[in-house]
Amino acid sequence: MGQDASAGQPTDWRSYGPSPLPKILRGALGAFAEHGYQATSIRELATAAELSVPGLYHHYQSKQEILVSLLEIVYTELLDRSRAALASGGDDPLARFDASVESLLRFHMFRRAEAFVASTELRSLIPENRSRCVALRDEQQEILATTICDARKVYDTVTEHAGDAARALSTMCVGVATWYREDGPLSPDEIVKRYLGFARGLIGAAGQG
Amino acid sequence: MGQDASAGQPTDWRSYGPSPLPKILRGALGAFAEHGYQATSIRELATAAELSVPGLYHHYQSKQEILVSLLEIVYTELLDRSRAALASGGDDPLARFDASVESLLRFHMFRRAEAFVASTELRSLIPENRSRCVALRDEQQEILATTICDARKVYDTVTEHAGDAARALSTMCVGVATWYREDGPLSPDEIVKRYLGFARGLIGAAGQG
Amino acid sequence: MGQDASAGQPTDWRSYGPSPLPKILRGALGAFAEHGYQATSIRELATAAELSVPGLYHHYQSKQEILVSLLEIVYTELLDRSRAALASGGDDPLARFDASVESLLRFHMFRRAEAFVASTELRSLIPENRSRCVALRDEQQEILATTICDARKVYDTVTEHAGDAARALSTMCVGVATWYREDGPLSPDEIVKRYLGFARGLIGAAGQG
Amino acid sequence: MGQDASAGQPTDWRSYGPSPLPKILRGALGAFAEHGYQATSIRELATAAELSVPGLYHHYQSKQEILVSLLEIVYTELLDRSRAALASGGDDPLARFDASVESLLRFHMFRRAEAFVASTELRSLIPENRSRCVALRDEQQEILATTICDARKVYDTVTEHAGDAARALSTMCVGVATWYREDGPLSPDEIVKRYLGFARGLIGAAGQG
DNA sequence: GATGAATGAGATTTCATTCAT
DNA sequence: GATGAATGAAATCTCATTCAT
Numbered sequence: 001m002g003q004d005a006s007a008g009q010p011t012d013w014r015s016y017g018p019s020p021l022p023k024i025l026r027g028a029l030g031a032f033a034e035h036g037y038q039a040t041s042i043r044e045l046a047t048a049a050e051l052s053v054p055g056l057y058h059h060y061q062s063k064q065e066i067l068v069s070l071l072e073i074v075y076t077e078l079l080d081r082s083r084a085a086l087a088s089g090g091d092d093p094l095a096r097f098d099a100s101v102e103s104l105l106r107f108h109m110f111r112r113a114e115a116f117v118a119s120t121e122l123r124s125l126i127p128e129n130r131s132r133c134v135a136l137r138d139e140q141q142e143i144l145a146t147t148i149c150d151a152r153k154v155y156d157t158v159t160e161h162a163g164d165a166a167r168a169l170s171t172m173c174v175g176v177a178t179w180y181r182e183d184g185p186l187s188p189d190e191i192v193k194r195y196l197g198f199a200r201g202l203i204g205a206a207g208q209g
Numbered sequence: 210m211g212q213d214a215s216a217g218q219p220t221d222w223r224s225y226g227p228s229p230l231p232k233i234l235r236g237a238l239g240a241f242a243e244h245g246y247q248a249t250s251i252r253e254l255a256t257a258a259e260l261s262v263p264g265l266y267h268h269y270q271s272k273q274e275i276l277v278s279l280l281e282i283v284y285t286e287l288l289d290r291s292r293a294a295l296a297s298g299g300d301d302p303l304a305r306f307d308a309s310v311e312s313l314l315r316f317h318m319f320r321r322a323e324a325f326v327a328s329t330e331l332r333s334l335i336p337e338n339r340s341r342c343v344a345l346r347d348e349q350q351e352i353l354a355t356t357i358c359d360a361r362k363v364y365d366t367v368t369e370h371a372g373d374a375a376r377a378l379s380t381m382c383v384g385v386a387t388w389y390r391e392d393g394p395l396s397p398d399e400i401v402k403r404y405l406g407f408a409r410g411l412i413g414a415a416g417q418g
Numbered sequence: 419m420g421q422d423a424s425a426g427q428p429t430d431w432r433s434y435g436p437s438p439l440p441k442i443l444r445g446a447l448g449a450f451a452e453h454g455y456q457a458t459s460i461r462e463l464a465t466a467a468e469l470s471v472p473g474l475y476h477h478y479q480s481k482q483e484i485l486v487s488l489l490e491i492v493y494t495e496l497l498d499r500s501r502a503a504l505a506s507g508g509d510d511p512l513a514r515f516d517a518s519v520e521s522l523l524r525f526h527m528f529r530r531a532e533a534f535v536a537s538t539e540l541r542s543l544i545p546e547n548r549s550r551c552v553a554l555r556d557e558q559q560e561i562l563a564t565t566i567c568d569a570r571k572v573y574d575t576v577t578e579h580a581g582d583a584a585r586a587l588s589t590m591c592v593g594v595a596t597w598y599r600e601d602g603p604l605s606p607d608e609i610v611k612r613y614l615g616f617a618r619g620l621i622g623a624a625g626q627g
Numbered sequence: 628m629g630q631d632a633s634a635g636q637p638t639d640w641r642s643y644g645p646s647p648l649p650k651i652l653r654g655a656l657g658a659f660a661e662h663g664y665q666a667t668s669i670r671e672l673a674t675a676a677e678l679s680v681p682g683l684y685h686h687y688q689s690k691q692e693i694l695v696s697l698l699e700i701v702y703t704e705l706l707d708r709s710r711a712a713l714a715s716g717g718d719d720p721l722a723r724f725d726a727s728v729e730s731l732l733r734f735h736m737f738r739r740a741e742a743f744v745a746s747t748e749l750r751s752l753i754p755e756n757r758s759r760c761v762a763l764r765d766e767q768q769e770i771l772a773t774t775i776c777d778a779r780k781v782y783d784t785v786t787e788h789a790g791d792a793a794r795a796l797s798t799m800c801v802g803v804a805t806w807y808r809e810d811g812p813l814s815p816d817e818i819v820k821r822y823l824g825f826a827r828g829l830i831g832a833a834g835q836g
Numbered sequence: 837g838a839t840g841a842a843t844g845a846g847a848t849t850t851c852a853t854t855c856a857t
Numbered sequence: 858g859a860t861g862a863a864t865g866a867a868a869t870c871t872c873a874t875t876c877a878t
Contacts, residue, residue: 035332036245036247036332036333038245038247038248039247039333041846041847041848042847042848042849043846043847043848051862051863051864052863052864052865053848053849053864053865054849054850054851054863054864054865054866055862055863055864057848057849057850058861058862058863058864059862061849062848062849063848063849120329123245124245161403164395164403165407167384167388168381168384168404168407169381171380171381171383171384171387172377172378172380172381172384174380175376175377175380175381175384178380179376186373194370194373195373195377197413198374198377198411198412200410201409201410201411201412201413201415202407202410202411203410204406204410204415206410206413206415250871250872250873251872251873251874252871252872252873260837260838261837261838261839261840262839262873262874263837263838263839263840263874263875263876264837264838264839266873266874266875267837267838268837271873271874272873272874454663454665454750454751456663456665456666457665459850459851459852460851460852460853461850461851461852469858469859470858470859470860470861471852471853471860472853472854472855472858472859472860472861473858473859473860475852475853475854476858476859477858480852480853481852481853538747541662541663542663542666579821582813582821582822582825583825585802585806586799586802586822586825587799589798589799589801589802589805590795590796590798590799590802592798593794593795593798593799593802596798597794612788612791613795615831616792616795616829618828619827619828619829619830619831619833620825620828620829621828622824622828622833624828624831624833668867668868668869669868669869669870670867670868670869678841678842678843679842679843679844680843680844680869680870681842681843681844681870681871681872682841682842682843684869684870684871685840685841685842685843686841688870689869689870690869690870
């Protein structure tokens with residue numbers, strides 16, 4: 001109850017299949033991750049999508065539209081998973097906090113390129129598109145701030161500055177996308193473990209739970 | 210008392226005057242911060258430097274050279290200040306840790322644009338230039354890792370994974386450059402205070418010192 | 419009495435119903451009138467015709483074919499009406515001249531867009547198509563030249579240079595399509611009256627008839 | 628006195644040297660006259676100017692700017708010559724009328740391509756540029772209307788509709804640019820003579836002077 | 837060092853047209 | 858006839874860079 005899939009949402013926020021991006025966006029993702037949006041030409045995007053240049057324009061009106069489409073999908077998936085994680089934490093504030101952080105971490109490992117591009121290329125969006133994506137990102141961050149606040153209440157540490165802590169914590173987790181490699185020395189589970197330690201310490205809830 | 214200048218290094222790692230960049234690099238910094246390296250044209254750089262285009266080429270051989278010159282200066286200043294901060298901490302491991310973090314934070318506030326461009330445009334360097342800059346950055350991070358390790362030894366928390374913690378901590382502090390504004394609601398001192406709290410918690414040394 | 423239809427020709431060269439163009443050509447006419455042939459895309463033509471792009475190609479083999487089809491219809495209608503007008507003038511040379519001019523004028527008011535496009539886009543036709551249309555136009559102009567010549571004979575003014583006069587006169591009437599508006603200050607009848615005055619003066623037959 | 632050149636104005640409105648256009652505009656003129664503005668590519672313009680494409684952009688910011696620059700020069704020369712012609716007519720209304728018409732005619736013969744492009748490509752200007760050129764053209768036409776009015780007063784023909792007559796007359800003269808060839812059967816002087824006949828007839832002042 | 841002029845290469849985008857369904 | 862997808866060619870324009878003066 002409550003964990004059954006509703007309307008195509010990911011049933012399990014911990015499980016990651018292959019990225020569900022359409023071919024063009026998958027190709028664009030790779031190129032943007034490698035050289036950045038500005039340094040990626042339409043030709044590269046077309047090649048990556050195994051299309052001619054006008055073929056690409058048949059699906060998207062502009063390079064900018066490709067970027068927004070990609071980022072909206074990414075931020076939406078992140079938000080969906082964050083919500084699912086939050087819900088899975090039940091009533092225990094610390095469990096909810098842990099789940100939120102873990103979700104953020106896993107996303108930045110299993111959707112490494114997506115997350116990396118989403119954070120580095122926000123600046124490449126035109127204002128209108130950017131604000132839509134920033135809204136999604138902020139909503140996600142708000143979840144984190146709330147769980148921090150709640151967790152701190154229970155363990156009677158300071159409950160102030162939850163927003164600052166959320167931003168710091170978020171930055172820390174987002175940074176994982178910068179260096180994580182599937183074939184690196186640490187397994188995702190191990191990374192989650194270590195970072196959860198960092199995270200609890202950061203909010204002043206270490207040693208508990 | 211420990212503040213004596215050594216070899217032209219900044220006497221006080223806490224004090225920031227105006228950025229000592231040559232005019233061309235100062236202009237480039239602004240442009241790169243605003244639009245990114247790729248999206249900035251040589252003409253914009255020349256205009257920002259109040260120079261003609263060939264005049265600019267008189268000083269730097271290429272756009273790439275402008276970027277690498279800028280980033281080397283920035284990373285070098287950061288490293289110098291980190292070393293000075295470290296030294297100012299004397300023999301107390303926790304003081305050394307605090308100083309390292311504080312130095313990192315202050316740099317990302319008072320050299321906001323510099324730090325932002327240095328981290329976002331590393332990718333725009335050609336491999337050879339990039340590795341030189343990465344080496345400087347890594348050296349700075351190594352300082353942090355060492356202080357973490359030392360601090361933990363004293364407070365008998367885990368001494369493993371200091372590298373991970375250093376990376377996480379570093380990411381967190383670097384992120385400050387993304388949002389800090391001189392006219393924002395928080396003073397630099399206040400930010401330092403809060404983040405030092407986060408930092409100590411993160412490495413498991415909260416409540417001490 | 420002289421108004422009997424011959425071979426589907428318009429009975430009355432003075433009366434104008436809605437333009438009898440097929441839908442595709444009507445749409446093309448509007449687009450060509452507004453932006454010109456070169457600046458009009460096949461997609462615009464398809465949209466204007468409420469057809470898909472391949473649907474449009476089902477009817478016409480190319481953009482060029484659309485243009486030539488349109489222009490041939492227009493020049494043919496103009497020629498037909500000129501002939502009808504001429505015939506309606508009976509044996510009176512001046513009446514024949516007046517009718518020719520009036521017909522030309524009315525066509526350039528009531529088939530304003532058609533006439534405008536026909537004259538401005540002749541140059542956009544490939545040579546083969548152009549020569550067919552030019553032949554039709556020249557035939558029309560020849561009618562005018564003949565009536566000028568005949569009218570002058572009667573009123574013993576110079577009968578030379580009828581070709582020049584025809585061209586000048588024709589240009590003058592064609593120009594009406596450039597500025598005439600249905601909701602303008604002058605009624606078609608009023609315009610005809612004034613221009614007939616100009617025309618008679620031009621050929622040296624003023625004050626007569 | 629009065630015929631000496633003042634400030635670079637053409638001393639004699641009847642005499643035409645080679646067109647004083649800068650090389651780029653001269654090349655553009657030829658191309659626009661041949662294929663029209665829309666059908667002329669930047670590459671053709673560059674080739675005609677014996678420049679590379681970016682070389683062309685060094686001098687003009689856009690294709691549109693090339694067109695306006697050209698048209699403004701053309702309309703300005705036409706207006707200057709019209710004023711000079713008017714002045715040369717002294718106090719005699721008919722002489723002033725004749726001079727105005729003759730000036731218009733000569734311009735459309737000796738600046739054939741210029742005049743042709745100026746009239747056919749007005750529509751290719753963006754509104755702002757168009758209105759500037761239209762203002763120049765209208766001023767020229769206003770001169771014609773005034774002379775018509777004055778001439779008619781003297782010969783007690785109708786003085787109404789001078790604006791209509793000016794437009795009709797102007798159109799007629801402009802049309803000369805469509806067909807005039809230097810190596811054609813008629814000399815400029817001969818054409819002027821015939822068209823002056825047409826013009827006087829058109830305004831109802833034939834047989835006089 | 838400033839200036840004006842120039843360029844090869846390449847950017848994004850649009851074109852007319854076609855084909856399988 | 859409609860549709861969606863595709864493409865080679867070409868459009869306008871900008872880039873980093875260079876050179877003579």
